[in-house]
Amino acid sequence: MTVHKQIITNRVAFLEKKVPLYASALGLIGLLVLWEIICSTKIVSPLFLPAPSAIVVTGWDMLISGEITRNLGPSLYRIGLGYTIGSVVGILVGLILGFSKWADAIGTPVVYAIYPIPKIALLPLFVLWLGIGELSKVTIIALGVFFPVVINTFSGVKSVDQILIKAAVTFGSNHFNVIRKVILPGALPMIFAGLKLAAGTSLLLLVAAEMIAAQNGIGSMVLHYGNLMITTKLMVGVLVLSLLGLTFNRLLQWLENKLLPWR
Structure with a gap:
């Protein structure tokens, strides 16, 4: 029995060991x-795949040149502006x-009907409507960010334990306090999942x-150097986008840890 307990203890310690x-x-x-290594052995031409060292230089x-x-x-x-607008509106709508059965019945079918439309396909129409500025x-x-955020926020609200909501109402909480103190904290994990998904979008x-x-x-710069076949500078743009996405994700993770310390 003692040996069995020791085995279980070792397995738990292994699972809890920090990386x-x-x-x-x-x-x-x-x-x-x-x-x-692949680039240094000339297996692939530098024109098609420049080496990381060349990209860094x-x-x-x-x-340095400011480009x-x-x-x-x-x-x-x-x-920054598009993500902020899409996130705020998405969380509020979600x-x-x-929270509202009437809003759910009317608005949810509209959201799910528009969501599958590729937002890139709508870009020429938006340029026609709003100009090239x-x-x-x-x-x-903002539109691309809105949908994953609103859907995840909606799912998060629906996953909140109904007993907690009923208990808050029973003790006299109004709708605003129920949303602020019960529903929003319970939905935050799903909201942050939507925010991370929307960052990539x-x-x-x-x-x-x-x-x-x-x-x-950066997108215009990547396209410009792609047309000129200057792949080293093209890859610099791709690297900048990768670092931007990584920074975005780390900031959201830091914010989630601050707002959800129990996780």
Whole structure:
């Protein structure tokens, strides 16, 4: 019996053992080393796949010259504004749909009917309606962010224990307090899942919008160097987008840890 307990204790300790921080970088480092080896052996032409070392050197030169900064600024403005608008509206609409039976009956079919439409396909229409300026780009990003956020928020509200809601109402809480103190905290895990999913969607729509209807931005820069077959600078743009997505994800994870310390 004692041996059995010891085995269980060892298994629990193994499952609870924390992974070192450096472990997260091992996979990425291994991929970069393999990539560099492949390029150094000339298996693939540098025209089609430049080496990571060449991309870093070129990226540093573009950073010093200010080219990256000139293109990154407009992209951050577009994605920041579009993501914020889409997230705020999505959370509010999701709370309303989840809390009100009438709103659920009327609004949910509309959301699920429009959601499957590829938002990139709507971009030319938005340019026609709103012009080639910033409004069309911000709007398409906000629309792409809105749907995953509203659907996850709605699902999160529906997953809240009904006993907690009834208990709050029984003790005299009004609708606003029930939403603020019971429904919203219970739905936050699903809301953050939607926000993380929407982060990837917003990057995709940002690049598409800048490739179609912009003279600046990271997406426009990638398209420009792709047309010129300057793949090293093209990969610098891809690297910037990757770092932007990683930073986005880390910020959302940090915010989730602050708002949901019990998780």
